[in-house]
Amino acid sequence: MSSLLKKIQELAEQQANANIDTRRHLHAHPELSFHEFKTQVYVESQLNKLGIPTQRIANTGVIAIIEGKNPTKKVVALRADMDALPIQETNDIPYKSQNPGVMHACGHDVHTSSLLGTARILQSVKDEFEGTIKLLFQPAEEKAPGGASIMIQEGALQNPSPAGILGQHVATNIPVGKVGFREGMYMASADELYLTVKGKGGHGAMPDQCIDPIVIASHIIIAMQQIISRNKNPRLPSVLSFGKFIAEGATNVIPNEVKIEGTFRAMDEEWRADGLAKMKKLAEGIAESMGGSCDFFVLKGYPFLKNNPELTRRMKEAAVEYMGADNVIDLDIWMAAEDFAFYTHHVDACFYRLGTRNDDKGIIHGVHTPNFNIDEKALHVGPGLMAWLAIQELSLA
Numbered sequence: 001m002s003s004l005l006k007k008i009q010e011l012a013e014q015q016a017n018a019n020i021d022t023r024r025h026l027h028a029h030p031e032l033s034f035h036e037f038k039t040q041v042y043v044e045s046q047l048n049k050l051g052i053p054t055q056r057i058a059n060t061g062v063i064a065i066i067e068g069k070n071p072t073k074k075v076v077a078l079r080a081d082m083d084a085l086p087i088q089e090t091n092d093i094p095y096k097s098q099n100p101g102v103m104h105a106c107g108h109d110v111h112t113s114s115l116l117g118t119a120r121i122l123q124s125v126k127d128e129f130e131g132t133i134k135l136l137f138q139p140a141e142e143k144a145p146g147g148a149s150i151m152i153q154e155g156a157l158q159n160p161s162p163a164g165i166l167g168q169h170v171a172t173n174i175p176v177g178k179v180g181f182r183e184g185m186y187m188a189s190a191d192e193l194y195l196t197v198k199g200k201g202g203h204g205a206m207p208d209q210c211i212d213p214i215v216i217a218s219h220i221i222i223a224m225q226q227i228i229s230r231n232k233n234p235r236l237p238s239v240l241s242f243g244k245f246i247a248e249g250a251t252n253v254i255p256n257e258v259k260i261e262g263t264f265r266a267m268d269e270e271w272r273a274d275g276l277a278k279m280k281k282l283a284e285g286i287a288e289s290m291g292g293s294c295d296f297f298v299l300k301g302y303p304f305l306k307n308n309p310e311l312t313r314r315m316k317e318a319a320v321e322y323m324g325a326d327n328v329i330d331l332d333i334w335m336a337a338e339d340f341a342f343y344t345h346h347v348d349a350c351f352y353r354l355g356t357r358n359d360d361k362g363i364i365h366g367v368h369t370p371n372f373n374i375d376e377k378a379l380h381v382g383p384g385l386m387a388w389l390a391i392q393e394l395s396l397a
């Protein structure tokens with residue numbers, strides 16, 4: 001196997017500049033979630049040029065199959081997301097976004113170009129591994145209900161069904177040249193909460209004539225934190241934050257209603273459902289007890305992301321072989337959400353992070369910011385590493 005490892009490393013190095021060009025093309029032409037039309041055509045043409053047939057899915061997604069020897073032995077899926085964000089880029093770079101107000105600010109251009117690079121490597125060594133690789137280029141990671149959920153609904157994990165799925169994401173807190181892994185729970189579910197607290201407005205000098213929705217909403221916000229601190233299993237991380245409180249009264253005007261919006265995050269599907277039910281009951285009960293009412297609406301987001309421990313351990317070991325132990329680190333739990341999580345509830349999964357930070361070059365800005373960028377040396381790492389991980393996993397019975 002070690003000669004194949006060396007071959008993949010050499011191919012990855014030879015192709016790194018081409019992968020960087022691909023990334024720059026995608027970066028300059030970002031498209032919003034569920035609108036990845038040109039990206040889809042581009043991905044298809046790149047794969048077809050390599051002799052890899054493609055199939056459309058989830059409207060703007062692409063699926064492709066690379067068969068090695070003995071293709072029915074085992075199937076491993078590799079996933080990249082392709083969408084950009086509604087952000088105006090402020091970087092002064094030759095490949096700056098040409099689409100006003102749209103930017104690849106979460107690195108999905110990197111994921112897509114990296115997976116195309118992985119495909120190129122796998123296609124050129126397909127006589128040297130057994131099994132089948134399924135490539136999933138999915139739309140709309142950034143927007144509910146998440147492209148991954150639609151990919152699954154439309155059969156992305158069937159015919160053939162993968163035994164495992166791998167995904168990677170850029171990491172602005174990890175130096176370029178390093179990657180990170182975590183077994184078990186890694187990222188959170190995220191549900192959006194929209195509450196409308198209704199009372200009866202009036203003159204601020206005569207609260208007895210009113211039902212003050214501001215006081216009711218304030219009690220609801222404080223009381224809901226008790227659910228996190230008193231009802232949640234302390235061993236499971238969970239977050240409740242409200243970022244919006246709209247009460248359009250005045251110094252002397254009590255409004256009729258208050259709108260509050262927040263996010264609820266969890267690392268356990270049972271607690272997620274239980275916590276939401278308790279919050280609804282509490283909010284409605286408080287409002288009613290104070291003479292008002294509360295409409296409690298939940299926009300369900302992505303589930304929590306669980307990395308299969310055995311698969312992740314194997315992938316970490318394979319990464320150590322590929323990159324050296326110094327370049328493979330352990331990740332902390334992260335309370336952000338990611339729609340790769342949908343796959344992780346259907347099939348053994350490993351979602352790992354690709355370091356893109358470079359303090360010396362000033363590449364330090366977080367994802368979802370207008371000056372986010374990556375050290376493109378990451379594209380010397382990502383494509384070959386994923387090819388190696390996939391082949392290692394296929395090599396197991």
Ligand SMILES: [Zn+2]
Binds near residue numbers: 106142367368
């Ligand atoms: Zn993002």
Ligand SMILES: [Zn+2]
Binds near residue numbers: 106107108141169
């Ligand atoms: Zn992302």
